[in-house]
Amino acid sequence: MTRQEILNELKGVFAPYTTNKEALNNLNDQTDLIADLKINSANLVDIIIDAEAKYNIEIDYDSADKMLNVGSCIDVISEKLNQK
Amino acid sequence: MNSAGNDIVALAAIDVARTRQPQFYSRIITPAEQELYSLNFKDQLAFEHFVWLAWSVKESAYKFLKRFEPQLVFSPTRMVTSGLHFTGEYFEGTIRSGDRLLYSQSLISKEYIFSMVNREKDFSDVCFEIGQVDSIEPEDQSIAVRELLVRKLSQIYPESLQIVKNSNGWPVILDNGEELPIPVSFTHHGHFVAYTYHLSLTSWKAYPHHAEVL
Numbered sequence: 001m002t003r004q005e006i007l008n009e010l011k012g013v014f015a016p017y018t019t020n021k022e023a024l025n026n027l028n029d030q031t032d033l034i035a036d037l038k039i040n041s042a043n044l045v046d047i048i049i050d051a052e053a054k055y056n057i058e059i060d061y062d063s064a065d066k067m068l069n070v071g072s073c074i075d076v077i078s079e080k081l082n083q084k
Numbered sequence: 085m086n087s088a089g090n091d092i093v094a095l096a097a098i099d100v101a102r103t104r105q106p107q108f109y110s111r112i113i114t115p116a117e118q119e120l121y122s123l124n125f126k127d128q129l130a131f132e133h134f135v136w137l138a139w140s141v142k143e144s145a146y147k148f149l150k151r152f153e154p155q156l157v158f159s160p161t162r163m164v165t166s167g168l169h170f171t172g173e174y175f176e177g178t179i180r181s182g183d184r185l186l187y188s189q190s191l192i193s194k195e196y197i198f199s200m201v202n203r204e205k206d207f208s209d210v211c212f213e214i215g216q217v218d219s220i221e222p223e224d225q226s227i228a229v230r231e232l233l234v235r236k237l238s239q240i241y242p243e244s245l246q247i248v249k250n251s252n253g254w255p256v257i258l259d260n261g262e263e264l265p266i267p268v269s270f271t272h273h274g275h276f277v278a279y280t281y282h283l284s285l286t287s288w289k290a291y292p293h294h295a296e297v298l
Contacts (some may be wrong), residue, residue: 019221036268041143041158041272042093042136045111046102064111065159 001081006074013050029071047073051068055081088213088267088282089148089186090200091140093134096273103132112160113138120168129171133192137175140199141188147269148186148201151254156181172241194199200280211236212280220275229270229277233257236279252283257281 011024018024018037033039039047049063051057051073057080059067064074102108109118112135121134122249127139143290150156165188168177179201188190188200190263202210217228230247237245237257246258248269257264268281274287 018287040222042273044097045108047098049102049108050109052107061159061161062110072186 001043001078003074003078005032006077007070009054010051010070010073010077013047013054014039027070029069029074031070033068033070033073057081057084085201086282087151088200088210088269088280089144089146090156090198090269090271090277090278090280091143091147092199092271092273093136093140093197094276095136095195095197095206097133097274098136100132103135109135110161114161114164117165120165129192133197136197137168137190137192137199138165140197141177141179141190141201144199144201144269145181145186149181149184151155151252151267154166154252166231196272196274196276197273198276198278200225202282207211209283210280211283212278214276214278216275217272217277222272223275225272225277229279230255231277232277233268233270233281236253250266 006031007027011027014033014037017039020038023031023036023063027036031037031045034041035045039068043066048067055077057077059076059080063076063080073078097219117138120129125134139160142165143158143162145163146156146158162181163181165177168175172213175192177188178192179186179188187202187205188199188201190197196214198212198214200210201214213232213233217225219225232243235248241259243260247289248258249253255270257266257268264279266283268279270296271278
């Protein structure tokens, strides 16, 4: 999968947890989950678990800690997909 | 420099079934904390409430410590609570992150879990207020919680106060453009918002009439 494909799919992963549709429609690597998408930190674990289910991957705790912006989410998902 | 850290979890907004899944809660609480629940809290607290209690303490500690360690990453299972007990009013305990130890104080109501942390065991200089808002839009909640704090502090500071984010990204209170030595933390979740501020010795000396208001 390309980074762009993952980015497009991530919109669906983030959608249930953000009301900021404008930021969601304009996702880029720098988009911060909390500062830009206004996702409540209490939903960060939901996003990790939803991403694990969507891509059938396991995201270890160290990798999960890095998933704070879209670019790092794509990095982690790509890495785990490549390890499959 | 002092700091502040708090967190609120609206119980209507949590996913109970998901919280009870090991895949979920094991990212928040450690095996030792799971054991602590089984031994001490099983008859007192629903498991999902214990998980979110631990979360709110850890998130509060993260917010408090981030001001000293800008590179700090929030990693709930690397932060460990201990000595958690119920005083009859609050859940109190300690929270350790690396070599830093903080004290925690939490309130659990039917609607929310609210936590805050402090360097000292004594929370008498730590002030907080919890409010309810109709809107769940983060922007509206941010405005609402700041208004709540300004209303409270206007009893102490007659001048108009401003709350802004400083260059490091945390909120500071300005009195006529000058930063007050009062660290503050804001939190929101679901329909609840809360602020916490700490009165340091400096602020007590500068504003002794705090005592009249608190």
